Amino acid sequence: MLYPGFILSEKERSIVQSVIAMSHGLDLLVVAEGVEEIDQYKLMQSLHCGFVKRYYLGRPVPFDKVRDDFLKTTSRQILT
Numbered sequence: 001m002l003y004p005g006f007i008l009s010e011k012e013r014s015i016v017q018s019v020i021a022m023s024h025g026l027d028l029l030v031v032a033e034g035v036e037e038i039d040q041y042k043l044m045q046s047l048h049c050g051f052v053k054r055y056y057l058g059r060p061v062p063f064d065k066v067r068d069d070f071l072k073t074t075s076r077q078i079l080t
Helices: 009-023 039-044 061-077
Strands: 031-033 051-053
Touching: 009 051
Parallel strands: 031 051
Antiparallel strands: none
């Protein structure tokens, strides 16, 4: 898990990069937890981390809202 204002040392970066590479070699998906800042997001992109989660991409929302927003978006696309 990442934390706000984090800085990875070279050793820590090597460990994270190795875990991501090993996971890819085993055909596993990699998800970085705790991505809350743009620098964290860019780091995970540079290390080829497949997915990130936490507040940088969006706050948690109830399922009903996700469903309703999805239906509104898809219905607009179908109608146009």
